[in-house]
Amino acid sequence: MVIDDLNAIAEAERAARKKYTLRCCMAAGCHSSNSVAVKKALEQAVKDAGLEDLVEVRGVGCMRLCCQGPLVQVDPDGTLYEKVRPEDSASLVGTLKGGTTHVQKGDPNSPFFTEQLSIVLANSGYIDPERIESYIAADGYRALHDVLREMTPKEVVDEIIKSGLRGRGGAGFPTGLKWGTVAKTESAQKYVICNADEGDPGAFMDRSVLESDPHSILEGMAIAGYAVGANQGFVYVRAEYPLAISRLQNAIKQAKQRGLLGSGIFESPFTFNIDVRIGAGAFVCGEETALMMSVEGKRGTPRPRPPFPAESGLWGCPTLINNVETFANVAPILRKGADWFASIGTEKSKGTKVFALAGKITNTGLIEVPMGTKLRDIVEKMGGGAPDGAPIKAVQTGGPSGGCIPAEALDTPVDYESLASLGSIMGSGGMIVMDDATRMVDVARFFMEFCMDESCGKCVPCRAGTVQMHSLLEKILNREATAADLQRLEELCQMVRDTSLCGLGQTAPNPVLSTLRFFRSEYEELLKKETAHNGEPRAAIR
Amino acid sequence: MAAKTLTIDGKQISAFEGATVLQAAEEAGIPIPTLCHLDGVYDIGACRICLVEVEGVAKLLPACTTRVREGMEVRTDTERLRNYRRMILELLFAERNHVCAVCVSNGHCELQTLAYEHGMDHVRYEYRFPKWDLDVTHRLYGMDHNRCILCNRCVRACWHIEGAGTKNVAGRGARAHIISDLNQPWGDSESCTSCGKCVDACPTGALFKKGATAGEMAHNRAKLEFIVTAREKKQWIASE
Numbered sequence A: 001m002v003i004d005d006l007n008a009i010a011e012a013e014r015a016a017r018k019k020y021t022l023r024c025c026m027a028a029g030c031h032s033s034n035s036v037a038v039k040k041a042l043e044q045a046v047k048d049a050g051l052e053d054l055v056e057v058r059g060v061g062c063m064r065l066c067c068q069g070p071l072v073q074v075d076p077d078g079t080l081y082e083k084v085r086p087e088d089s090a091s092l093v094g095t096l097k098g099g100t101t102h103v104q105k106g107d108p109n110s111p112f113f114t115e116q117l118s119i120v121l122a123n124s125g126y127i128d129p130e131r132i133e134s135y136i137a138a139d140g141y142r143a144l145h146d147v148l149r150e151m152t153p154k155e156v157v158d159e160i161i162k163s164g165l166r167g168r169g170g171a172g173f174p175t176g177l178k179w180g181t182v183a184k185t186e187s188a189q190k191y192v193i194c195n196a197d198e199g200d201p202g203a204f205m206d207r208s209v210l211e212s213d214p215h216s217i218l219e220g221m222a223i224a225g226y227a228v229g230a231n232q233g234f235v236y237v238r239a240e241y242p243l244a245i246s247r248l249q250n251a252i253k254q255a256k257q258r259g260l261l262g263s264g265i266f267e268s269p270f271t272f273n274i275d276v277r278i279g280a281g282a283f284v285c286g287e288e289t290a291l292m293m294s295v296e297g298k299r300g301t302p303r304p305r306p307p308f309p310a311e312s313g314l315w316g317c318p319t320l321i322n323n324v325e326t327f328a329n330v331a332p333i334l335r336k337g338a339d340w341f342a343s344i345g346t347e348k349s350k351g352t353k354v355f356a357l358a359g360k361i362t363n364t365g366l367i368e369v370p371m372g373t374k375l376r377d378i379v380e381k382m383g384g385g386a387p388d389g390a391p392i393k394a395v396q397t398g399g400p401s402g403g404c405i406p407a408e409a410l411d412t413p414v415d416y417e418s419l420a421s422l423g424s425i426m427g428s429g430g431m432i433v434m435d436d437a438t439r440m441v442d443v444a445r446f447f448m449e450f451c452m453d454e455s456c457g458k459c460v461p462c463r464a465g466t467v468q469m470h471s472l473l474e475k476i477l478n479r480e481a482t483a484a485d486l487q488r489l490e491e492l493c494q495m496v497r498d499t500s501l502c503g504l505g506q507t508a509p510n511p512v513l514s515t516l517r518f519f520r521s522e523y524e525e526l527l528k529k530e531t532a533h534n535g536e537p538r539a540a541i542r
Numbered sequence B: 001m002a003a004k005t006l007t008i009d010g011k012q013i014s015a016f017e018g019a020t021v022l023q024a025a026e027e028a029g030i031p032i033p034t035l036c037h038l039d040g041v042y043d044i045g046a047c048r049i050c051l052v053e054v055e056g057v058a059k060l061l062p063a064c065t066t067r068v069r070e071g072m073e074v075r076t077d078t079e080r081l082r083n084y085r086r087m088i089l090e091l092l093f094a095e096r097n098h099v100c101a102v103c104v105s106n107g108h109c110e111l112q113t114l115a116y117e118h119g120m121d122h123v124r125y126e127y128r129f130p131k132w133d134l135d136v137t138h139r140l141y142g143m144d145h146n147r148c149i150l151c152n153r154c155v156r157a158c159w160h161i162e163g164a165g166t167k168n169v170a171g172r173g174a175r176a177h178i179i180s181d182l183n184q185p186w187g188d189s190e191s192c193t194s195c196g197k198c199v200d201a202c203p204t205g206a207l208f209k210k211g212a213t214a215g216e217m218a219h220n221r222a223k224l225e226f227i228v229t230a231r232e233k234k235q236w237i238a239s240e
């Protein structure tokens, strides 16, 4: 494969386009509401109407507004159809010949769509994730070509540093710096890992990217491999994502067939292979050291860092580990330049962030917005507020490691530092909206239960501390707790945060701490008055 | 090997490059409490009892897995650390069923000793009273899960000193527990050589020699160290 071959594929793909395209969402959300049958029915309807030469029915990735799926959008005019059923297909195809349809229409010019800025999701909803030609026609693998033929590994690392890209897996570690460390660590063998474990309840960004645009991840990983000097990559995906796994495997097969993975890519000396590793769905296996244990076939438990994976990772070799969304930003940065990327977002948080908008919100779905967008714009403008118009009470970001941001703070811009200053975190992108019917102690208990169940059990503070914190929260909810119990809970929060071995335990108290910070009265209202006769906590003799 | 100088609790000391803070402190006669550490096997930083403060580092660091650095300033005995250590001990006592008075290891138990040392006269947390079994299927030894603190020492002793690979951990969180082979009765284990190293490694009365009665069971940690030193350094010296 040389650049001319790549161009030829792109041109052939573009030349084959028909007058109309019916883009039919085939990502998990719509998939689970029957979009496979819808696509089949549309294909049949096109045949029945004798429009095969004019109309292409294309299965595409996520079109964002998951709550209204299955979604079908018509090119070139952009009409968006919602909740499409297979039996709607004849009338829907009929509109192309001047007919009418009763199918519900969405508004592609609503703020939900127009306020988005797509880098990571640029291809999502447009290209067919199951065909490499579709990705190539959208400039796919061009960045990999240019990198291999025109840049040194150091120049690639420098470009990523200059872009200001930070890790999208939660902590926001500067990506270029990490790449540089792995690049500088001497070793005959190095690895690249894509973390697609995505264990936060309510999060589905990474899944959508894998289902909608798997080649962008492969391209990003290959570029990373070249930059750091690795020839082998692994994508670690949870087994709960069968569609993402099959699309990834399909994409890897196609890339290999085309010579875009394997040895001598673009006739350069660079060799890079990617294998998929399937996780059994333990949340802790998203933590990088536990993930690597799992890839090695061992019990997935974290180990103390240092040594960091960049120095000693998989099988003791220097290993670069980045999140799905981080890798998805790589090819666009190299295609359009670090300056372009750095011009988007805020001073310290560059680019965009994908969020999975869920909870008490009208428009549930996937959004990609520039860093620095106000939470209020996301929740009210784009999300359309709570479905029944109820007042929004809080927004939860960062899943079990994050916190609840109260409605008063909705004017906060989403960037790493601002969210951290509110006691939450950017996290990987789960955003759960809560209305005024939500009891915050309930929320804290829910996340604590999650951490308790998902604790790997290796270190004492997390294993035994989450159990005690959970039981104290239950006690509060049952109105059996006293002020002394609440104090005990706060002490435990601090101790578990400060002493746990890995990020799971260190952040497990966050949902409690942040709800205590902004909604303390809800805890206090549930406390039992200390009884006049002794004031003894009754816990021990229950 | 180059030496590093550092201070621990204000005391200037030197340590070999690559030594852990725990080793450096031990050599300088500064006690740091430990539970999951066992001389002779690699450290995993699991119990968090040995956490220390290091100047300029926001996080608390386990002394057993942290390597010394030039100019490092370590504090091992602050109010916060003492408080956290006590809380960790209380969490351990509340987690399973530690009834010292009837335990074979009464008086020889590291958990019990630490609790005394840290003035842990009562437990502020709700006892969980979990139902755990006793495995007495092995000819010579028994395992009482009620007294296990999941320090993992038996697992490491079995894999890395004996090389049998019998012991392992199964389950997550509070359901994590020590198993033999593929979670079968210890007595049915085909890999176990009955060497007893896991029993000697155990800090509590969870692993015991059959027939021992309350307070009789002393573990022989020195034997494990002796074997490892002999194997690695070719020195057959009994430690004191």
Ligand SMILES: Cc1cc2nc3c(=O)[nH]c(=O)nc-3n(C[C@H](O)[C@H](O)[C@H](O)COP(=O)(O)O)c2cc1C
Pocket: A166, A167, A168, A169, A170, A171, A172, A173, A175, A195, A196, A197, A198, A199, A200, A283, A284, A285, A286, A287, A288, A289, A321, A322, A323, A324, A326, A428, A502, A503, A504
């Ligand atoms: C308990 C726990 C779970 C995690 N889960 C994920 C995950 O599902 N996906 C992810 O990308 N990072 C996860 N992380 C963060 C990873 O350890 C790691 O920092 C990240 O993959 C680095 O990628 P980045 O630099 O691109 O963000 C998790 C961390 C912890 C402590």
Ligand code: SF4
Pocket: A284, A301, A302, A454, A455, A456, A457, A458, A459, A460, A462, A463, A500, A501, A502, A503, A504, A505, A506
């Ligand atoms: S903090 Fe929790 S998940 Fe992490 S090592 Fe400790 S027990 Fe395991």
Ligand code: SF4
Pocket: B157, B158, B162, B164, B165, B166, B167, B191, B192, B193, B194, B195, B196, B197, B198, B199
């Ligand atoms: S007796 Fe020896 S071989 Fe058997 S489990 Fe214990 S350490 Fe392993």
Ligand code: SF4
Pocket: B147, B148, B149, B150, B151, B152, B153, B154, B155, B178, B198, B201, B202, B203, B204, B206, B207
């Ligand atoms: S049986 Fe003993 S040595 Fe093994 S984990 Fe439990 S307490 Fe530690």
Ligand code: FES
Pocket: B033, B034, B035, B036, B037, B044, B045, B046, B047, B048, B049, B050, B051, B062, B063, B064, B065
């Ligand atoms: S002795 Fe260091 S963590 Fe257990």
